[in-house]
Each structure stands twice: as C-alpha cells, then as structure tokens.
Amino acid sequence: MINAVYRPLCLLLLLASTAVLQTRAADDADEAKFKDLADDDTMVMVPMRDGVRLATDVYLPKDREGPVPTIFIKTPYDFNRLEGTQLGWALEAVNRGYAFVVQNERGRFYSEGEWALLGNPRSDGWDSLDWIAGQEWSDGSVGTFGCSSSAEWQLALAAEDHPAHKAMVPMASGAGIGRVGEFHEQGNWYKGGVHQTLFTIWLRSVQQDMRPRFPEGLDQEQLQRLRSMYSLAASMPEVDWKKVVSTLPASNWLEEAGANTGPWRDLLMRKPDDPEWYEGGLYHDDADFGVPAFWMNSWFDVSQGPNLALFNHVRKNASDPAVRDGQFALVAPTLHCGFYRIPEHEDLIVGEMNMGRAHFPLWEQVYGFFDHYLKGSDNGFAENTPRVQYYTMGANAWGSADSWPPAAAEPVDYYLRSNGNAASVFGDGGLSRTPPTVASSDTYTYDPMNPVPSLGGGVCCNGGLTPGGVYDQRGIEARADVLVFTGYVLEEDTEVTGSIRATLYVSSDARDTDFTVKLVDVHPDGTAYNVDDTILRARYREGFDREVFMQSGEVYRLQPTAMSTSHVFKAGHRIRVEVASSKFPQYMRNLNTGGNNVDETEWVEAHNTLHYSEEHPSHITLPVMPAAPTPSR
Template sequence: MNKIVSIGPAPTSPLAAEEFVPMRDGVRLATDVYLPNGDAEPGDTILIRLPYDKSGTYTFIPLVAEYFMTRGYRVVAQDVRGKFRSEGETLLFVNEAYDGYDTIEWITRQRWSNGRVAMWGDSYYGYTQWAAVSTQHPALKAIAPRVTGTQLGEPVEHRSNDITRGVEWGVTYLYPLSYFHSQDAYFWELDLDRRPFSAQVEEVLAEIGSRSISYDQWFPRPVHLRRFPAGSPFDARPVPVLQTIGLWDNCAPLSWADVAEIEKRPVWAMNHFLRIEAMDHESFYLGDPADARVAERSVEQVRGELPRMLDAVLDFFEIFVRGKGSASDFPRVTWALAGTEEVRTSASWPPPGTVERTLFATSDGHLATAPDIAGTTARWVHDPADLVPSSVDNAFAFLLDQPDEAPIGDRDDVLVFTGDAVEQEVNLVGPVMARARIHSDGPVMDLFIRLLDVAPDGTALRIARGQVQLADASRPTAVEVDLGQLSYRLAPGHRLRVHVSSSDFPEFIPQPGTGEHPWSAVDVRRNLQSLMLGGDEPLMFTLSVLEES
C-alpha cells in the first residue's frame, strides 16, 4: 500500500489580514490582504489566485507579497475554490473565470483600492490570470503569467479521425489526485513496476476515503471541461500581458501555443510582450551555480532570486497599471541566449536575422547537411517492460539536476545521430521541427525526439525535445514533431546530437504495445518500431540560426 502524506494550510502570514470573499453563489474564498506599512489609503493592487496554499512554503507567496509591497502595491493572495482555507467544490479549471471576476470586483470596493488591478503568477496561477481576462472586468489592467498556458493540464484528446496526437504526460492523471483531490494536498508514490496504474489510484482513493472529482472527469472517459464559460480569453478585450516562457519548462509547448493564438489577433499582438528565459518550470536557471540549485530553497535564497523574477514585472506594471510611460518604453521581446550571459531584446520573435538550416539523419549515425540518396530503414524495439528512463525525477525541475543524457544513447532502443563539431559558435534561435516517416508492428506508436548539445568531454545537455503519437501505426506515415523553440549558443568544439526513442518514462505514460489505454493496461507486448532514413522521406530537422556579422 502507498504511503500517503497530506498537507494542510500553513498559518496566515503576520504581514497579511485574512478575509473570506463571497463569490456570486455564496461560496467564500480565503484571501490574504497585504497592505504596505498597513496603509489603507487607495492604491494599485496585484492579485494572485493559486491552489498551492497562499501561506505555504512551496510558492513563497508571503515573500513575493513583501517584495511587491516595497513598490507600494497592495497584494491580494487567494486560495482558489475548494483549496486549503477556501470553501466550495475542489474542481480543476472550471470555476476560475467568474471567481476571478468576482474577486476583482470585491477588490475594487475596498477602501484600500483605487480600482486598478494587475495579476501575477506561475503555472496554475498563471492560468487563473487568463481565466480572469476572459470575463473582461474593466478593473483588470495588466497580467504577467509565467510558465503556463490556457490549456494547462488538459488530457490529450483522442478523436477517431486523428492521425497523430500528443503523448500523455504522467502528471496528467496524478495532478488531480494530489493538489485537486480536496482542500488538503495529498502526495504518494506511483509504483512504476506495477500495472495497471489505474488500480493503484483506486487503492489510494479507498485509503483516503473519498474520490477526486477532477480525476473522475478525466479517467476513464474524459469530459471536455468548460474552462472559459464567458468565451476564450483571446476573444476578450485585450489587456497588456507580459508572458514569461522558460526554455527548459516542460509546459513551454502550452505557452508557445498561446503565443501562436495571440499572433493571429492583431489587437492582442499589440498588447503582448514576451520574456524568454533560460529556466525550467520551478525557476531553476541554466547558469545557476551548483550550490544555488537545491530542491528546498531557504528564505534567504528566495529573497535573493526575487529581483530577477519580479523586477521586469514591476517595470511592466509601472507602465500599464500606473501609467508611468508608454508601451514603446518596454521591449516587445526580451530573450536570454542560453549558454551565454547575454540577455537581448528585439521587436519580434524569432528576432530578425534568423535563417533556416536543415540537417538529415543518415544510416551511419550522422547528422549531415544532405540526406542519404538511398532510403534505408532504422529499427528498434519498444519494450514496455524495459522503458527508456526519463532523465530527471522531477520533470518540472529539469535544471535542478542538469542531467547528462549521453548514457541514454547507449541503449539498444535509442537511435543516435551526431553532427560534426562546430568550428565557430552557432546561435540556435527560433523554432525546431523534425519530420519522419514511421510505423510499427504494434497498433499505436510513440515517437520521442531529443536534441542535445554534446560537449568535448562527451557529456550531453538536452536543449530541445518533442514527441508525437501515431494513432494507427500499422502503415508508414509521415509525421511532424515540434521540438519547441531554442535560444541557445552552441560553443566551438560542441556537436549536435539527436536521440530517437519510443518512451520517456515516467514523465510520459508509455504505450503497453497492445493498443489498450496505457493508464489501465494490464498486459504488455514488445513492438518493433521503424523509421525511414534517406531517400524521398528522410528523418530531417529544420533549425533556426541567427546569423550575425
């Protein structure tokens, strides 16, 4: 039986006064109000709505509030509906739009509010900002979502006419069992060697003595949640948005999908500002020294990191909340060139000066500028009993470990293709796409592609990745794999390498080889996977390179 740990709410910060704010249906949400120096005079407010305990140590909201108050902002931090001290049903995503509106309305009626509200936060509390935007409260003047997306946490949709679709994250079914089971948070370890995984969930729910509504809505028959009952946030009145994306954030594809939606709407694009940082979901940075990369950061460490996390946000709010300056005073795109200490700005992303370069995987294991003339087939075995392991225990904190992924390439079920060492630095800036023709003797095939930077000592850092699922793998099919966006300097003497596989476990739920649902499958079967090299449909990669004089 799994050992289950439950975590309840921490004590309210002595800097805050807790209020219980009524929503339109009478449910009251626990809300901490921080007033700088106890000043009850009207001022600008920053709202943070999150499910991770407004007073807890995981998101250190009291320290964030303290930092915001140094610039004169009132701060309102709220446990979302059904979480920790808040009343109501614990349910992912669906109540955040109108709960956000009602909370903003409540703020505007307080004597310490001047009627101007901004929102800030990461991940789920970045999502709550987009939800509030969808309801178009006139007092919401700007938002600053980090490492998030409007489709955060949505299970992969399996439609009968899909040729390809996404590969399901392992966290998809675990998240509603941990943070969204009930008011408290519950943590337990999935036994990765015991199938079906769904049976372990039932054991845990039986021990807790109650079910998770959100889990039951997603498994075994997913319900399409009405996240935005007032309409898509991108169809709402635009508000200025400073969007922060981490280059190593596992949720970055969701962020880039929102960027693509914004670019389709000229008025929204005019209000959109982008920060691209060399960090992961938990705000560990590539360039951090080893002694700064610790799983449990101290109060002193957190305080030391707040300026790089919040100063740009405060500068943004000065312009778009307080009206001190104009939009032209803030860079449209700010981007870190990973592998250097450079932070650059540009008017667009990718920045001007990028050109496409194409590389081809060849039968002798190279990445070359031209494909093999003759087509050949590379094969490997996907064995659900011996899966390619994920390189980190916590996918949200990839840069905490910055793992060497070279050893993964030693496995027989991983194809490896390596380029020549570059003689001069190469700035890889912009999108990376792969195209492959694949099939399997199993019914469903997952394809994982990882792009690595191999140093002269042989260690390999993953710099981009993507994955796709072929719904009917019985016949050869051309697929495209989006590997995301790069902003990375390949140093002289370094080489690019590609790893191709059919699993990345436990970060992604692996195919059992039988075509059954991977979460509930009991039996497993090995599959022989095939991929074309050379000929008319080679495995090829399109990268963006920033050329500079």
C-alpha cells in the same frame, strides 16, 4: 570520535539544518518588515454569485494616502502564514504602493464550495475582481500575478475582459492553456497526445474531496480564530512514485498511491480533443484575450512551447490593438518557477549544467510593467523593454528580439542517415545537410516493460519522479532501442534560437506506438547534454481530434509539436539527435495495442522502423541565427 564514514553525513545534516534555520530567520525578518509596512484584514469571506464564499486576505500599505491599485493572487495552496516566496511577493507589492490580495480557490482550505481544476477562473475570477474594485481602499485597477497554479487561472479570466483587470504577469502558466495553434496539451495533461505523469502526482494532494471542513457561514472573527489553531494543510504520506506509475492499469495509480477521490480518473479517460476540455477553466485559442501581459517562462519547464505560442497568438489575434501591443515575454534558463531563485552573484546550475550569470532584474521589470498599466506611470517601460527577452544557453547571455522566434533565424534542415546501424551511440547514425539519395532504415524494438528512462528536460511538480534540467545522456544513448544521429564537429559557433521541428518517416508492426525526438549538444569530451525533446503518439499524426491507427508495412510521416530553445552549439561541439519510443516515467508508456492504454493491463512489443531516402527524408529543422560578424583587425 565520529567515524569517518559518518562524518560527511553529519556535515550534510549540519549544512541542511543551517540552511533551514537561515531560511526561517530570513522569513522572520521579512515578516517583521512586512508587519511594519502593511495593514491586514484576514479571512475576509468574499461572496461569489452562487453564495459560496472564498477565503481572502487583504494587505494594504500603511502609508497610503488614498485608494491604491491591487496585486491579486488566487491559489489552491495554503496561505495560513505568509512565508517564503509568497511573503516575498507580498512584501514587494506593499512596499511599492499596492494592495496585496491573496485568495484560496473554492473548495481549498477555508474557502467554501467544491474544488474544480483551475478554480472556476471565469465566474469566480470575475466576481472577485468585482469585489476588489468595489472596496473603498481600491482605485479600481487590478493586476493578477503568480507562478504555476497562481498563474494558470489568469488566462481564462483574461478572455472575460473584466474592466478592472488592467494587467497580468503569468509565470509558467502552461497548465492553463487548452489548445493553442499546433499544441493540444489541454493544460499540459498531454504532450503529443501522451499523458504527462506529473498531473497524477500533483492531483494526489490537491484533489482532496474528502477533507476536514468547518460549517459554512462562520463569521470573520470565528474564522480568524480557527485559522490560528488549524492550518488544514494535508500531510501526505510518502509514495514510491516510480513503483506506482509502473503498475497497470494506469487508471489505478492514485488508488495505489492512497489518494482521496477527485477529478483525476475522469480527466485521465479524456482524449486530447475531448469536448469536456472545452467546458472547464482552460483558455483556448478561439477566445478573445483582453489584458496586457508580461509572460515569464523557462526553458526547462513543462510548457515553454504552448506558452510562446499563446504569446504569439495574443499579439496577432486580440481584438483590442492596445492589448495586442501590450504583450511582452521573457524566457529564463531555469526549472519551473525558477525566476526568483536565480542567484545574483553566483552562476546558475540547472541539473548538471552551469548556465553562467543568468540573473536579471525581476522585480524592476515586473513592477515597471505593473506601474505602467496600473498606475499609468510614464516610466518608459513599453518603449525600453524588449518585446521578447530570452537567455541563450551555451553563450550564457541574455538576448532580445521584436518577435518570437527572432526574424533573423533561418530554418536549416539536418537529415538523419545511417547504413542501417544507428542503434545506440556506438552505431553509425549521422546528420547531413544533404538529403539522402540511397534508401536506408533502422529498426529497433520498443518494449513497454523496459522503456527508455527519462533524464532531464522540461518537467515539474512530479514529486522527484524524474529530474528536470540538463544531464549527460550517454547512459541512455547506450541502449539498443535509442537511435543516435551525430553531426560533424562544428567549425564555428552555431546558435539555434526558435522552434525546432522534426519530420520522421516511420513504420511499425504495432497498431499504435510513440516516437520521441531529443536534441543533444555533444561536448568535445564526449559528454552529451540534452537541449529539448518532444513526443508524438502515432495515432494522432493526422490531428489530435482523430485516431488513425498504423498498418504493418506502411510508411507514415510524423511531425511532433515543435521544441523550443535558444542554445549555442560551440565550435568543437557536435549536434546530435536521438529517436526512441519512450521517455518514462515522464510520459506514460504506450502499450502498443491501439487500445485506451490507460485502462489496459496487456501490452505488445513494437518493432519500429525509421526511414531515410529521397521519398522518406527523415530530418530535423533547426532555426539557425546568422553568425556574428568577425571584428576587423
């Protein structure tokens, strides 16, 4: 008889094994269906202008009667066997009458050359489009598609305005954005001038300069045979990332993790406005944009702010009116690249929060867009699709608007206040619609060796280092180095949709330190769930192109980059704001010395003060939607 202690474990293992078998069975069924639908031409080595050849697979509808438009995906990941999500993408494309082309970035797997971040999107992207448009099976119209790494390279390519590049669907593409408006995240490397640790973890497996390679110049038949025997997919040893990112100096993290050489260390040493950021594959807002786009983003991703800012930027600034008019956006209540994982007949759970029935017709919208721009289909997409679709959490319903943020949203200021005892949820911190008239302040100690832990929010790709989504924050709010400000019980539903801006008046005895702001929804039972958060390194308060250090005793005005959400604080709930100086390990700790931080081993405690007065009215500005009219009886 199985011991009762082990019975639950055995059940979990059985369920996990069943899920794996079901996934494999589904993949096998889709693969068989795909083979019935598609002709394939694999390991085509597409030449770039410098002679480097990129490994490319082509899949064509068997029932085609002439040239067809193309859905093109470029990726740094292995596609030795189409499976899972990528197989689903291919099946949808071919079944709808498109060629499906997938290509590895240079220096990845069987593609020749040396890998660079985003895979040389401008030159390699242009040359690949030239090649596709010149094939006898191509009608010359190409749409780029993909999520995360297969989306990010599309942005710089769109600035080139290749004549074959007729449409794009970039999903979760923020790591392709360098500078746009107030956001200087340089491919999500930074947020508020603070390094996001996810890129250390992601680059460990991707920046493989030292790897097995076959001789360049092999023919297609040889490469097909070799690929049937060798996947070239690295099997990376497990790493205790919490331990790695806790060590100093940070510049040794990948060495501690046993990584190969690559660009990471050089990237880590760059500052937020380093000139080298403007020489690579990132898109910056001083460039034009030449392609209609359907932007798909997530509320709990690493980059919803820059993504929405870029959507607005292109709508306003693209030189071609048709491109300006060809921009559409959608924001789902998911984690990174969660669009095609929303259950159709069940509630969506994100972290600890039930988001309700969040399903939407993904493929109908994607291919309604592609059919309109690539096939010239008079399908009503442009007339019938809202310019912006967004999921409102709390109400658990899809909404739409002609712009982002919706024009009806009105900025409402909530002032932070206390009698000098806002430390922790047990203190007296509050929120008021009335500006302060009596001066007060709160001081707390930020110790880099005992940072405030991260729990939830917009994260991705970090090897399980910290979870993304929605979680109860009360354990964090019990800390003495977290200032907590809670509003009154709401008498009616309050919808916050748009950009959330914090204005803090701070001082410190450190030359430099960080400040975090978190918006929280407090439920009637006291549970406190995060909505969104932001961070700013104080030295960048006057701009990311300069460093201005703090002087003890001086009060400074800080405005972190905006948070973004659509969330209803229900009647009976309370709005809460947290202010602290760390969210680790999501963000690299500030060691408070004013030094480079990334190559330091010494630190100091910072005694940070938040001020509230007529002269220094620390507050948060919420974009509040007008209340729905009460139905007449």
